[in-house]
Amino acid sequence: MAEIDACGLDEIDEEDLLRFDHGGHSYAIYRITGDEVYCTDGLCTHEQVHLEDGLVMEHVIECPRHNGRFDIRTGKALGAPVCIDLATYPARVVNGRVLVDLP
Numbered sequence: 644m645a646e647i648d649a650c651g652l653d654e655i656d657e658e659d660l661l662r663f664d665h666g667g668h669s670y671a672i673y674r675i676t677g678d679e680v681y682c683t684d685g686l687c688t689h690e691q692v693h694l695e696d697g698l699v700m701e702h703v704i705e706c707p708r709h710n711g712r713f714d715i716r717t718g719k720a721l722g723a724p725v726c727i728d729l730a731t732y733p734a735r736v737v738n739g740r741v742l743v744d745l746p
């Protein structure tokens with residue numbers, strides 16, 4: 644794992660997410676409120692659609708394709724049509740930058 648400087652905190656609105664591509668892999672970085680941030684894989688586990696256009700509601704991301712939902716904190720799939728959890732990665736804010744721990 645390596646800690647990567649992904650973006651500025653101010654690049655992500657509250658209750659929103661940002662796509663972050665790194666090392667041939669795509670991730671989603673979420674900001675809930677203030678400096679509460681999370682990182683998951685960017686692609687929905689149902690049909691590999693990117694979650695960047697999805698809807699963030701509190702700690703849930705809803706996929707834009709079929710409305711599958713995941714818990715942003717744990718990656719847990721919350722019901723049909725999604726049944727495979729999203730991978731999650733540690734994320735934190737330091738000096739206004741979002742740092743993510745990626746493989």
Ligand code: FES
Nearest residue numbers: 687689706709711
């Ligand atoms: S592609 Fe995400 S719910 Fe189907």
